[in-house]
Amino acid sequence: MFARVVRMGKRSAALALAAGLVGGGLAGPAGAEEVLRAVTAFPAPVEFSKSFLRFVDKVNDLGEGVVRIDYMGGPEVVPPPQQAQAIRRGVIDMQYGPGTYYLGQVPEVDAWVGSTITAMEARENGGLEVMREVYQEKLGAYLLAHIDTGITFHIYLTEEPARGEDGNVDLSGVKLRSQPIYREFFDALGATSVSVPVPEVYTALERGVVDGIGWPLVAVQDLSWDEFLTHRIDPPFFQTDLVVVMNEEKWGSLSDEAKEILTAAAVEYEQESYDYYQQNIADTDRAVREGGMEVVEISGPAAEAYLDRAFETAWDRLKESGSRHYDALRDAYYDR
Known part of the structure; x- marks a missing residue:
């Protein structure tokens, strides 16, 4: 009662x-x-x-x-x-x-x-x-x-990425499991986007079909993908x-x-x-670091350029769609 x-x-x-x-x-x-x-x-x-x-x-x-x-x-x-x-x-x-x-x-x-x-x-x-x-x-x-x-996103890789003179990452020739939200951003970094359904990502990593993925920090361990992913690029992007x-x-x-x-x-x-x-993000970050994952940190102006490049791909896509809601949504959701 x-x-x-x-x-x-x-x-x-x-x-x-x-x-x-x-x-x-x-x-x-x-x-x-x-x-x-x-x-x-x-x-x-x-x-x-x-x-x-x-x-x-x-x-x-x-x-x-x-x-x-x-x-x-x-x-x-x-x-x-x-x-x-x-x-x-x-x-x-x-x-x-x-x-x-x-x-x-x-x-x-x-x-x-x-x-x-x-x-x-x-x-x-x-x-x-x-x-x-x-x-x-x-x-x-x-x-x-x-x-x-x-919950924000990261790029995870099976090998350490190359760096450009500006301190940013160079992913030329790297095959990344992608989806539409990442494609323009990954292209801008020189990567090759590969479409792989979530249930097939483990096998794609195991067989070298992809060299990395875009994914949040949350849940990266749920399907054991961290068995193959050795490096994570920071800062995170998107939401x-x-x-x-x-x-x-x-x-x-x-x-x-x-x-x-x-x-x-x-x-x-x-x-x-x-x-x-x-809290989950903090706990998972600690767990993957303890498990051996190395964090590739982009900092300073290079980090700002990296984030601007990421976020603007999303807003550019929306603007190019011709949506009549573009201005209202940008005013409401974006404050960088």
Whole structure:
């Protein structure tokens, strides 16, 4: 009984927080519990999928009897390239993964790639609302949350990189596992981009198909890639674009109370996941260094040039797409 009272107290506080965010008063229970079918873009062992499951637990705790998320699985359920369309068609109700998996349809996700602020700040300055409009317009989806922010990216290599006279790295001829967000940046460094799905990266490293990868510090050990990666380039660049989206019609069909619970969970988890990953980054950094990974540090003006080159590739891509949201998104998300 005590646990139930505590849970209801948490829900009351959450609903009070969310009521203003979804625009409306508290609604009474709608009857049958709403069930949302969810998938992730990553396999279950990857840290990011574990993060989403923590979000699921939060929703299911706050929403008991009102709304529940049923986690169906990852790429084995719906291949990542098909997940955006599965959301649009209502095959699934909720999806978590990188926005850049549908970069061709939604070039505005580059605003997250090139972001220098947190999700909490974007809720305050209007950036999230701009992105919600984009998602509704281009994917027929409701953008619920931008979680796991504050996670930045590195280049990892199987051998020490060459250096130019300016102190920057020279990756001429180096084959890097890439995806669309990295390609222009890797090209600028002289590297060759190679497309390899996440489940095949281990084998690609083992066989020398690639000489390195672009990846966050978080989760680099989850799939044992650090067995082959001996060097990491600092400073980090970009930011994760990991979002929770819903089918728009499904969102619209939910009771006010269910929407308020989901909104409150999203607001809370954006902060919680940010805090969690700051500690995770520190712990993983220590672990990989202790495991023998060497850090190639770019410093001074060379570091500034390296970061400018990285971030501007994301914003240049977005500008070249012709998005009418470019100025609003740059003002909201970029403060370098």
